[in-house]
Structures are given as C-alpha cells and as structure tokens.
Amino acid sequence: MGVQILHAVSDNSKIEITAKHVDATKNLVKARENVVVYYEDSVIKASSAYFDKSTKILVLDGQIEMLGYQGSKVHTNHLEIHTESKEVTFDELFLIGKNDVWIFSDDAHKEESNYTLGASLISSCDIVDPLWKMAFSDALYDSDTNYIKIYGAKVYLWDIPVFYTPYLAFSTDKERSSGLLFPAFGYSSNGGFLYEQPIFWAISPRMDIEFNPQIRTARSIGMYSTLRFVDSAYSSGKLRVGYFKDKTEYIEENSLPNGSHYGVEFNYESSKVFSHKLPTGFTDGLYINTTYLNDIDYLNLQQSHLKHFGLIPLQESRVNYFLYNNDYYAGFNSKYFIDTRKEDNSDTLQILPSIQLHKYLSHLLWDNLTYSADLRINNFDREKGTTMRQAELKVPVEFTTSFFDDFLNLSFGEELYYSKFFFGNGEYLYDDFEYYSNIHKVKLFTDLTKKYDGFTHVLQPALSYIRPGNEYKSPSLSALDVNQTALFTVGLPEEHYAFNLSQYFYDEMMNLKFFQRLTQTYNPDRSYEFADLSNEMQYNWNGWSLYNNVIYSHEYGKIRESASRITLNEQGSHFSLGHTYKQILPDVPTYITGNINANEVYFSFGYTLNEQMKLNGGVTYDVDDASSKQWRFGGSYHRDCWNATASVRQDIVPRPTGYTEDTTFYLQLNFIPFGAVGTE
Template sequence: MFKLLTLFAILTSVLYAADKVEIYATSMDSKDSIVKASGEVTVVYKDYFLSAQNATYDKNTGELELFGNIRANQGQNYKLLGDYAKLNIAKKERVFKPFFMLEKESKVWISADEGCALNKDFDIQSGMMSGCNPNDPLWKIHFSSSTYNSDDKWLNIYNARIFIYDIPVFYTPYFGYSLDTTRRTGLLTPAFGTSAVEGVYFEQPIYIAEQNWWDLELKPQVRTNRGYGGYTTFRFVDSKISKGQFTTGYFKEQDSYFNSQSLANDTHYGHNFLYDNSDVINQWLGTNFKGQSGLYMDINSMNDVDYINLSTNDTTQNATSKQVLSRVNLFYNTDSNYFGAYFKYYQDLTKLSNEATLQKLPTFQYHRYLNTLFGDHLIYNLDMQSNNIYREVGKHVTQTNVNIPITLQTSIFDEYLNVSYKAYLYAQHSKFSGTETIKSGDYENGYFARNYHVLSASSQVSRAYDDFTHVVGFGSTYTIGGAETKTGFYSDYETFCSDANNKSTPQCEFYNITAVEEELKLDFTQYLYDSAGSQILYNRLAQNISYQNTQNSLGELENELDYQISKGIRLYNNMFYNYDQNKLSKLYNQLTFSGNGFNVSFSHLYKDTFLEKTTAYTPYTSYITSSASYTYNKHYSYNVKYNYDVESSLKKGAEIGFLYQKRCWNFGLKYLENNRPVLTDTGSTSIYDRYIYFTVVLKPMMSSDSGPLFEYKLPETTQGL
C-alpha cells in the first residue's frame, strides 16, 4: 500500500503490440499476474479515459475490472458511467453495469441495465434514452434493446415506447436515429395526418446520401380514401461553381374520390428542374474569359395544380399560383458589355391546354453600359432586345427593340441645382408568322421609330439640428415627344389599340407601344433622421401635369409616407388620387407594432380601375391582411393570422395557435384555414382546407422546422372562382 500518490503503468505489448493499458492510482498491490488498484483509479486504454474507486487487472487474461462510481470518456464525443465495468483486452470487449452514456455534441443520453461494446459497436439491454435532464426528463424512450456504432453514430432502438412525462403516447417496434449532424442515408421524420374526406395520411421520407456530391430524397405517401403517390428529389453539386436538383412526382386518385370531387384528372404528375452555374462558359467551353457568365434554369411542368397541392399535406406551404413559369437565363457580362439569352414558358393551370398561351422563346439582349464624355457631363448607353413571342396555334411575332438614351448633365449655382437633358432614340420592328386568328385582315410586318426628350432639374438640401437631421429634395422632369415614323402593323392598329377598352382584343395582343405625352412631373421628398442616423420619416409627393390632354391635364397625385412613430410603431401609406373621378385609385396602408413580446401587422389594399363592372370582371380590389404574435416568455408564444378579400366577401386564410418550447422539446397546437385553387372537369375552383396541427418536436432527434407531427384535416368546402 502506498501512502503517497504513485504511478504504475502496465504494458501488454508482448501479446498485444497495439494495445497498452496504463493504470494510475493512489495505492496499488500486485501479486502474481493480478494487479489491484484503489483510491482515485485512472485507466488509459486506447482513446478511453476511465476513472473508478477500485480496479483489478489480470495480466494473463487481459481483463480489467473497475468498481464504484465509474466514469469513462472516449475521445471528445461521449461519456459512460456505471458501478461496474470490465474490459477484455484480448477480445476487445467492454462491459458496463449499469450502463449510462452521454453523447456530448447532441446531449442525448442512454441509461440501461447493461451495455457491452466490441470495437466500435455497442449492444445495450433494457433501458431508456432522452435529450432532456436525466433527473426528470420531459420525454423519454423506453426500449428492450439497442445497438449503437460510435463511428457512424447511428442508434437502433427496438420495441420503443415514447413517453411524455410518464404518459405513453406512441409505440414502434423499431426506431433508428443518427446522433451525428452530418448527412447520411436513413429515414427522415415521417408525417401523419387524418382528413374527413381524404382519410389517413402517411408519408415516410427516405434519404439516400452515399456520396458527398449528391443525395436523393424519396417521399412515398398514401391517403387512404383518396389515393397514393410519391415525390422524388435528386440534388447534386457537379462542381464548385454549379449545383442543381430535379424533382418529380406522381399521384393516382381512387375512382370513388375522383368521381365524387369531379376532378379534371385522375392522375397528377409533373417535374421541376433547378440548376445554377456561376461560370458556365469557361467551364463548359474550356475558355478563360475574364468576364462573368452564368446559367440559371428553373423548368416546371405539370398536368394540373393538384401536383403542387399533393406534394405535402400542408397546402399552406405551397405556392399554388394559377400560372407556372419555366425559365432559362444565360448571360455573359464584362465591364462594358452585357449579353443575355432568356427563355420563358408559361403554363396556365386553369386551362386544359396551353397551346394558345403566348411564350417568349427566346429573348436575346445586348446592353452597352454607360459611357461618359467631356468630364462625365455626357452619358450614353445602348440596349437591344429581340423577343420571339410564340405559341403553338395562332399568330406569333418576333419583336426587336432598340433603345439609346443620351444624357447631358451638370450642376449649377455652386452644386445646389442639378440639371440634365436626355434624348431617347427608340425603335421596334415586328415580323409576324403563324396562322391568322382574327377576321380583320392579316398582320403586316412593320417598324416603329421615334425620339423624345426629357429635361430634369433637382436639388437636395439638408440641415442638422440637436436631435435630428432634416433632408429636403425637389425635382422636376419635363417630357416632350419628338418625331415618329411607323409602317405596317403599327400604322394599321395605332388608333384602335390606343383605346384602353381594346387592350384585351386579339388585334392588340402584340401592340405594346405607349404614347409619349408632353408632361411635367413634380416631386417633393423629405427625410428625418435621429441623432443615431436611423430614419424617422420618409415622405414623397409626386404630381404629373399633361400639356397634351387639356381635358385631363392633371395625372394622379401620389403620396408615399413611411413614419416610424415610435421605437416599436411604424406606419406606411401609399395612395393615388384621380382628379377625373374625384376618387382614390389606390390606397395601401400598413401599421406594424413590435415590442413587449408583441409583433402585430395590419394592412389594407384598395384599388379601383374605373372600368365597367361585369359579371366576369370587377374593377375593385379590397384586401385585408393581418397577423399578430405574442411571446410571453422563452417558453410560450402565440400567433394569429387573418386574410380577407373584402370585394369578393371571401376569406383567403386564417390561423391561430400556440407553441410551448423547452430545451429538449416543443409542443404546439394550431388551427388553420387556407384557400387553394383546384382544377375540376367544369373549370377552376377553390377549396377551403381546414387543418388542426399537433406539433411535437423531441430535440435533438427532431428539428424545430421539421413540421407538425400530426395533422387533422377537417371537411373541406368548395368556392367557385
């Protein structure tokens, strides 16, 4: 027995050259092949560091036994504790009774009757796991057995029973989970739901990531009363400067649901391809151009809008626009020049066929950046675009635009007044092809050219006070037309298409020339900044005065106001007043409040086109959006939303719910209504989806943005569009 701290190291290099056991203890006795250590025992074995009250080591068998208050660390990742442990150096086995493991990075702990480890594999018997405080965990998972690999940090649990406090809420014969945050193949969080119409909903995402440059996500789903299907997303990074993803999906309706809902299609399918490359020309052509090039692709295709609606059980997360845009953008850019090619394809989801929908396939653009002469007083640039406006049936056209603005500018009166003169040279040429669809005669190829002039004068002054700074700006712009020349299509339809009532007619679908009126635009702006430089107030007042239209000389008066009333209260207003109608043509107000845990926003948009109201068209828009959230403390938060179309007397969406958050779990309850479009055999309608969401997030096994654990979908109602 040693009375002072002693050090004893035992090497087993004769039998096991790669294994070394070091024992440090306050006192140590050795007899034959048995070594006994006591008092602050520390054992170092490979990357294990173990501490215990007592230890026994047999040099012949290679077995090391530890007793009392055992703590074991392996590397930097997890900690093991127990009252008894045995390490067999020859068999490379470790046994802990009882077993307790804490994974430091994820803060997940496992407590069991016994744990046996062989190399990197753990076999754990009859225990529980959680990410909460071990003394009184809010949630825990009891299991009959479990396996864990310390290399890939993958945990398998068998006969798992999930408890919230001591209340059992869920059972599964198997549950697999990664304690590592690196991407790997496995099962993602499933989604559950039930609907009075669609039945039980279940989706089990499968994630495949066998290589660093790609991954594949499979999302099979079933709706017991409606049908089945699945969506697949393949993501890839093909170089340091490019990446992309391809998504495709398919859903098959049951005949009973298809007939009862009068859907247009009994199958829904589509795809989406996204790709981004920030140096495509040099990479694909092997060149070494110094300019910047890029390629962006967003290609979409689907047979109807339900392809989007069915991609998830939460339709509020979907952008269900009536029109889907596919586009491909390619450009090359230098300091002086820009070259671009754009392809746009529109798919109207409210139509059974898009053969008559106009597409832009393609648009070519050349732009010459600003150049200066005479000490920056003369500025000029050039922009050219050629648009191939195409459709499968009917007339189509190739339109080429040329725009050359030339600006002469200077400042006078000791730079208090800035003045400029700008001359615009503009031309457009149209070449038609395809089959005529109107009876008024064929379109003739032609061109339109003109020039017009813009004179501008502006001034801005500022003054600093003790508590704020005031900035005032005045500006005026005078526009006057110049010479014009036109042939063919432009001379044939100029008068007809200049009438606003004829804009939607087939004759005018390619006529996009707007008249240049002689007018004066006046604007006044002012800013207020506090002593810290933050904006308190912004106000802009603008008025157009026409000298060509003597009966309606005053254009709409615009007033824009952004006022930070206090630290937490902000008011934004934008309105247009029409003198001819003596009415507001547009009024938008938004009031927001933030402070004391509250975030409140209320907005209202009103527009009047002053066109004639018909059964198919209303000239008015009146729309209310509102939202409010309250964070009571770090645990409790509440939110509510409400959107309403006043003109149509149609509720567009509503939501109310709360969320309870703790370090190791979240619980939320939310009721939500959403109005979404759907295509039936009689045309386009909208459906009210009503949901009840139960959100349970067991951290760190689930992330806070993983979505609700369970959804209940109430009976839906249909509203014609």
C-alpha cells in the same frame, strides 16, 4: 501506503493500473481503493479491479466511470473487458455522448466501437424526470459514427406515449447521415388523415436525397423525392419529382379534371459559371427556377415547398444567365408559363428566349452629355396561335447643366426607339412590322439638403415635360391581323407635364424617419387634363412604422388604389395591421385580366413570451363580404432538448375547378438532436 502502479500486458494491449492497494501473483492482479485503469484510449475509474493474465480478462466493479477518447462517458457497476477479442460486457450501462445524448441499458455488450443493447432508454434531456425519452427493446450503436439502429421504439413526452415505430435509425450526432427520419402525421378537411415517412440518403458531403412517400386516407398514395447538391463553392441546386394518384370516388366527388398529379421542379443558382475563363473585370451568374406540372394539386399535396415565384394558379419558370462589367451587361432569359386553369396550354405564350445587351450610362463628347443603349431580342412562342420574334433598340441621350451654383438643374433629353417584329405560325398578309420613333424630354429639378438641430431634411422637386416626336410604321397597324397586334403595343406617349416631389427626414444618426413621394401628371390634350395623383409616405418611430400609398382619380373623384399599414418590429415581437383597397374604374379595359375589386383588412403578429415560448397568428378579412378569407394561430415552445410548434389555420386552396377552403391542424415535436415527429 501510497498509490501503487502496475503494468500488465496482454497480447494486443497494454494495461496500466493505479490504486491505493495492489496485490499481484503470477497470473492475477487485484487492485482496490482509488482504482484507475488506463486501457487503450480510455481511462476507467472504479472501486476495485482484477486482471487475469491467463484468460486476458479485466474485471472492474463499483461506481465505474469510463472516459473515451472522443469525449464519451460510460457509467456502470460491473464491467468485463476481454482484452484479446476487445469485447466488453456491461451491467446497467449508462452512456453519455459528446452531444449530451445519454443511453441507459439493462444489458449491453461492446465489441470494438459497436454496442449491442437490450431494453434501454435514450434521451438528451435531464437524467432525472426527462421531458422526453425513447424506450426500445434492443438496438445497435456505433460509437465511432454516432449512429444507432433501434427496434421497437416508443417515444414518450413526459410519461405520455406519442409515437411508435418497429424500426428507427438515426445519428446521435448533428452531422448528416442516412436513415429513416421521423414521420409526419396529420389531418385536413379535404384529404383526410395523412401519414408521410421521410427516408434520407446522405450520398456524400455534397449531395443527398430525401424520399417522401405519403398516404392520405380520403385520396390515395403518392411519392415525392428531392435531390439536393452543391457542385462548387459558388453553386448549388435542388431537383424534386413527385407523383400522386387519387381514388376514383374522390375524383368524381370533387370533379377533378386529372386523377393523377405529377411534376418536376429544378432550382439552381451559381454566382460564378465561366468567371475563371472570362476577361478581367467580368462577372457572370446563372439562375434557374423551373416547374413543370400537369395541375396545381402537384404543389398542394407537398408538405414543404421549394422556392418559387409567380402567381398561383399561374406557374412561371425562369432560366437566366447574365454577364457584366462596369460598362456593359448581357443577359439570356427564358420564361415558361403553365396556366393550371386550362386543360391545354398549347396556346399559352412563352418567352423562349429573350436576349438583352445593355450599355450603362456613359459620357458622350462632354461630361454633361450622357447616353445609354439597350438592345433586346425576344422570341414569343407557342404551339397554337400567332408567334412573334422582336428586336428593339432604345437609346436615351441627355444633356444636363446647372445654374445658380448648382442650385437648379436643367436637362434636355431625346429618346430614340426602333423595333422590328416578325410573325409566324400562321398565314398573314404581312409577316413583319417595323416601327421607330423619338421622344423629346425636358426636366427642371433640384436637390436641396439642409441640416437642422436634431434632423436633416432632403427636398427633391422635379418638373418634366414630355413631347412626342415623330414615328414611322411599315405597314400601318390597320393592315395587320388582330392576332398580330394583340402581341405588342407601340405608339408615342401623349404630350404631358409631370410634377414629382420627394422629401426625406433623417435623424442625427442619419436614420430615415420620414419620406414622401408625390406624383401628378397633367395632360393638356385630354378632356380631363389631370391624371391620377399618387402619394406614398412612411413614418418611422423607434420600432414603429406607419405607411400609406394612395392613388386618386381626379376624373372620377374616387380612390383607385390604397394600401395602408402600421407595423411594429422589436426584438422578440412583431405586429402588423393593414388595409388594401382597389376599385376598378370605367377607364380600365375589360380585356385586362387579373383586375378585381379588393377591400381587405389583414392582421398578423408574433410575440416572444420568454426564452422558451413564442406566439404568432394572422387573419385576412374581406370587408365587402364580411367574411374571413384566411386565418392562422399558433405558437412554439423551446427547451434545450426538445421543442414543439403548433398551429390551426384555414387556407384558400386554388384548384383547376375553382377554390376550396381547407382547415388544417399542425403539430410538430422536435426531439433534439434526432429530428421531428409532427402532424398536419
């Protein structure tokens, strides 16, 4: 007997049953052997099936496989479909989603796209002996949105329980969705045990918020919140606010100036602001990176940081807008500084704002006569102390000619400079200061290129002569207050000669193999004519790189600064070993801050053992103190359904009262595609 087809129609659905044997009466349809049922958007295979026309119930038994229209697969041994109400009852449901996430449940019920599950297991690993799995008492799963709410969840790594939560909600898809993220656990020598529970709210496809409440047993509680948004195809931003309150005993034990730590951060970038309204050829952009905080612990207490720049504990904020075309550039820049070493920043000098107008290099009358112009208006402001507004103009003009068929080049230059200063926030004998000067420059240089067998050599020697011209000051510098002169520096350079030599070696594919840049200045009016000698060079061979940059003082016969490193960068591995040296010599003024001796060796590496395992680490060692300043060692292990990252590290943490050492153990487990559970 061949395959038989029967069409059965309920009030709401059409059912088509095919099987090797089909028996039908007025109210009952029975099918067996090679049964295939077409019901709505699903195809169901089973050993047997029957449909009761009076109750509108479809029952299937024996090795049932159900294929959904979105790629989901269901395996069960017994299935009942109430075609009137769309309710489905399963015995021992096995459900596989389109992202290879599977769920096994002893008891399941389905209505429309919603599953109600009893005691179940969920994982994305192999079905037989999964590396990780989650067991739960009951759950609600929406197959349309791929979103599941789980109650009484226990996460196992192999058969070892690693995490428990009474409630957990997440998407089984890789798309963003609201819910609780996996919490972070950890321990540090200063803060004690940590528990942080991230809460994620997907407001829209272009905006989301993450809340990060945290508890530190040795300190207290706090909260950080981060808003991320994309407001156009060319711009995006992040806004973070945070607050943490320390216990009284912790404040007293650590002599903290602040018991509360709070701040706000805003990062924003746009590559097109008014470009659609600008004249043809103009491009503009906006960059904002701002931080306001009451002390450095606002940053230290964060698990992950927004992108910043500047030195810690000196925090810098910037707002930059720029507009340019092929001939001109205009910029509006503001800088705001918070020195966390101070209890009061009212005397910290701010740049609010600085405006720059620049004319790119252009020809003047003849092709070999060029000029450029740069105009800046600066506003140095603060609550306490002298303030200053400055306007300065710099115009370099240069004439260049060549000899011996372009073998030798000679240039004559004149640099014109003008600046006007206005002082405020105090009573002064003179409220303004005017200065202008000119500098003469002569440069003899050449650019030689020769190709040899297997490589190309580029040689660029240059000899420059700089001679001071005239200058005008009104009033004299001696007539100004010391607080005024501390805000600016003017004056003509010394007469000097500068020799520069640059050379580059390229292989046949024009890959840079070696470069050297040598600079030496000669000052005829000084008691010791030769200034510092600077030499920088690097050699590249396959994945290896050897680099050295040294500054040598002829006057003191000592190395002032040196930086050396050897690095290896290959696919799957990297290695770096270096040495940094800095010696403060007597000619460096004592009032210049940030200048300290240094003699450090640093080492870092990363190595890929195989497709699953990677190792990394590093250490910074102070040669003079014979001590390790900072170290870390860790690794990661990756499989299709999970990965783990672990490390042990010691950090030097800057605080208002100085510096402390904080040793941290970090472990993060990522169960794909659900997120991470970690410790730090």
